[in-house]
Amino acid sequence: MAQRASACASTMPEPQYPFWLGGLAASAAASFTHPLDLTKVRMQIMPLLPSGRRPTMFSTIRWTVRKFGWASTYTGISACLMRQMTYSLIRIGSYETIKRRITQGQDPKNPTRLILSAAVAGALGGIAGNPADIVLVRMTTDSLRKPENQYRYRHGFDGLMRLVREERIIGLTRGLGPNTIRAILMNSSQLASYDYIKALIIRRHGLKDGIGLHIISSTFAGAVATTVSSPVDVIRSRIMSKSDPRPFLEVLRKMLRQDGVRSLFKGWTPAFVRLAPNTVLMFVFLEQLKRMWTVRI
Numbered sequence: 001m002a003q004r005a006s007a008c009a010s011t012m013p014e015p016q017y018p019f020w021l022g023g024l025a026a027s028a029a030a031s032f033t034h035p036l037d038l039t040k041v042r043m044q045i046m047p048l049l050p051s052g053r054r055p056t057m058f059s060t061i062r063w064t065v066r067k068f069g070w071a072s073t074y075t076g077i078s079a080c081l082m083r084q085m086t087y088s089l090i091r092i093g094s095y096e097t098i099k100r101r102i103t104q105g106q107d108p109k110n111p112t113r114l115i116l117s118a119a120v121a122g123a124l125g126g127i128a129g130n131p132a133d134i135v136l137v138r139m140t141t142d143s144l145r146k147p148e149n150q151y152r153y154r155h156g157f158d159g160l161m162r163l164v165r166e167e168r169i170i171g172l173t174r175g176l177g178p179n180t181i182r183a184i185l186m187n188s189s190q191l192a193s194y195d196y197i198k199a200l201i202i203r204r205h206g207l208k209d210g211i212g213l214h215i216i217s218s219t220f221a222g223a224v225a226t227t228v229s230s231p232v233d234v235i236r237s238r239i240m241s242k243s244d245p246r247p248f249l250e251v252l253r254k255m256l257r258q259d260g261v262r263s264l265f266k267g268w269t270p271a272f273v274r275l276a277p278n279t280v281l282m283f284v285f286l287e288q289l290k291r292m293w294t295v296r297i
Contacts, residue, residue, distance in 0.1 A: 129183070
């Protein structure tokens with residue numbers, strides 16, 4: 001009887017939530033973790049610090065604060081929020097919709113279906129968020145350029161309008177290939193692994209569905225997502241910032257030739273330090289928003 005009830009529960013459709021909840025949760029999380037995202041991008045772009053040493057997470061933060069002050073760690077926050085309300089809104093919202101359609105009448109926690117749903121949603125999010133991503137990368141790395149090469153975007157929308165005006169519509173597609181690949185890898189490793197790990201912990205350890213479970217599941221999901229998406233993330237940042245405007249494969253060959261495989265994981269530490277709490281906060285906010293919406297209706 002218990003097994004039959006469990007089987008019925010596993011095939012019951014999940015409640016439907018507003019499409020925009022994921023974007024709101026991701027924006028709230030990014031508001032806390034933006035300084036680490038800025039540090040990660042600067043590490044990926046910056047070949048050496050002014051001292052001649054290779055940048056580490058702490059040396060990059062020290063250099064940023066010493067030169068520009070603590071407030072500068074939130075440089076580009078407007079572009080960051082614009083990115084979350086395009087990229088994350090689409091990738092999370094469409095993931096729930098696609099997952100519901102693909103798993104209809106099937107096991108909703110089947111890993112293959114979860115990964116497929118997340119990959120398709122990630123591609124859609126990567127395309128939708130590409131313009132905001134370009135502006136974000138440029139705003140967070142502007143201080144690394146010579147004054148005559150700086151963009152000096154006042155805020156995210158100013159950057160978006162100038163991008164279209166100065167580089168035409170084609171400018172919105174800069175880095176679209178690696179950005180979409182990164183979004184596919186990020187979504188399929190983050191969202192799918194979160195759903196799968198959460199279901200696995202509940203099934204094997206009987207942990208109740210609450211904040212404790214959300215934190216454990218999202219921490220593992222953050223580690224998986226950081227490792228899987230790191231190589232493409234590094235190349236994407238270089239192309240979008242124009243520090244290396246060559247095609248994807250040429251940038252990849254140059255990095256492997258000059259610095260080896262380790263160059264593909266530059267910024268992994270701040271990426272994980274940023275993505276782990278970002279993933280935790282995003283999923284905690286998302287789960288709480290879902291509960292609030294369920295109570296409301």
